[in-house]
Amino acid sequence: MQILKYWFVIETSIISKKAAEQLDALVLDVKTGLGASLKTEHASRELARRMVNVGKSLGVKTVAFLTDMNSPLGMAIGNSLEIIESLGALHGEGFPDLIDLVIQLGAQLLMDCGSARDKNEATSRLAEVLKNGSAAEKFCAMMKRQKVDPTLADMLCSKGSNIRKLLPRSKFKTDLQSYKSGYITRIDAMNCALVSRKLGAGRAKTDDKINFGVGLEVLFSVGQMIVEGDSWIRVHHDEEVLNPVLIQLLMDGFSVDSSPLSDLRASRVIDIII
Known part of the structure; x- marks a missing residue:
C-alpha cells in the first residue's frame, strides 16, 4: 500500500x-x-x-x-446526520457500539489525566454525565464560547429538540429492504462511504461542493436479526429517483445469513497500544 x-x-x-x-x-x-x-x-x-x-x-x-x-460506526453517515447522531450521543442515545466506544476512549483519558482511579470509576462517571445531560450542557457552553448563537446552541443541545429542522436536509429519502430473513453478517463500511460521497456528502476533488443534507442512516447493525422486507438502510438524497448504481453498491455490501456470526465482537475495540 x-x-x-x-x-x-x-x-x-x-x-x-x-x-x-x-x-x-x-x-x-x-x-x-x-x-x-x-x-x-x-x-x-x-x-x-x-x-x-x-x-x-x-x-x-x-x-x-x-x-x-x-462496518459503519453508529448509524449516521453524512454531515447533518452525523451531527444529529453526535448530539443524541451526548444524551446517551444511539447505537450501543458508538456509546461504548465514546465511553471507553473517554475513560482512558480520565485515567491518564489522573481524574479517575480505575476503569470502573471512569466509565461510570462518563455514563452518568451522558445520562444526566451534563455532557450536552458542557458542549452547549463550548459552542457559545465559540460565538454560536446562544438560542441556536440551546436548541441543538436540548433533549427532545427537533434538530433535523435546524440543519440542512435532503429532498428525498429511500429505504432499502433486506432480501431475506436471518442474521446480518456484513454491512460494508467502504461501500457506504462511497455511496455517501457520490450523493455529495464528501469530496472527490478539493473544489467539490459539499451537500450537507445527504447521507445514509443505517437502521440495523451487524449481528442483529432482520426479517425479509425490513428496511436496513435509509438513503437521504436530492435526486428524485435514487441512482440504481448506488442502490446496487449498497446491496452488494449487505449480507444476511441463517446463522449468527461466531466471531462477532462485543466491542469495537480490538486492542489498546500503550
Missing part, C-alpha cells in the same frame, strides 16, 4: 498538532478494516505503535485504541 511508504509524514502530522497544544495525555482512535484508510490490522497496529512512541518521546502520555471499522 502506497501510504505505508510515508509513515513518518502521517505520524508527525497527527502527533505534532496534538503536542503543540501542550497536552498531558492523548488517546488516539486508530481504525482498521474496510472503512479505514489502512485496511489490515497489521498496518493499523504499526501506525498506532509508531504514533504512541512519537507522542511519548515528546513527553505526552499517549495511548492508541485499535478499533474495528469494517
Whole structure:
C-alpha cells in the first residue's frame, strides 16, 4: 500500500498538532478494516505503535485504541446526520457500539489525566454525565464560547429538540429492504462511504461542493436479526429517483445469513497500544 511508504509524514502530522497544544495525555482512535484508510490490522497496529512512541518521546502520555471499522460506526453517515447522531450521543442515545466506544476512549483519558482511579470509576462517571445531560450542557457552553448563537446552541443541545429542522436536509429519502430473513453478517463500511460521497456528502476533488443534507442512516447493525422486507438502510438524497448504481453498491455490501456470526465482537475495540 502506497501510504505505508510515508509513515513518518502521517505520524508527525497527527502527533505534532496534538503536542503543540501542550497536552498531558492523548488517546488516539486508530481504525482498521474496510472503512479505514489502512485496511489490515497489521498496518493499523504499526501506525498506532509508531504514533504512541512519537507522542511519548515528546513527553505526552499517549495511548492508541485499535478499533474495528469494517462496518459503519453508529448509524449516521453524512454531515447533518452525523451531527444529529453526535448530539443524541451526548444524551446517551444511539447505537450501543458508538456509546461504548465514546465511553471507553473517554475513560482512558480520565485515567491518564489522573481524574479517575480505575476503569470502573471512569466509565461510570462518563455514563452518568451522558445520562444526566451534563455532557450536552458542557458542549452547549463550548459552542457559545465559540460565538454560536446562544438560542441556536440551546436548541441543538436540548433533549427532545427537533434538530433535523435546524440543519440542512435532503429532498428525498429511500429505504432499502433486506432480501431475506436471518442474521446480518456484513454491512460494508467502504461501500457506504462511497455511496455517501457520490450523493455529495464528501469530496472527490478539493473544489467539490459539499451537500450537507445527504447521507445514509443505517437502521440495523451487524449481528442483529432482520426479517425479509425490513428496511436496513435509509438513503437521504436530492435526486428524485435514487441512482440504481448506488442502490446496487449498497446491496452488494449487505449480507444476511441463517446463522449468527461466531466471531462477532462485543466491542469495537480490538486492542489498546500503550
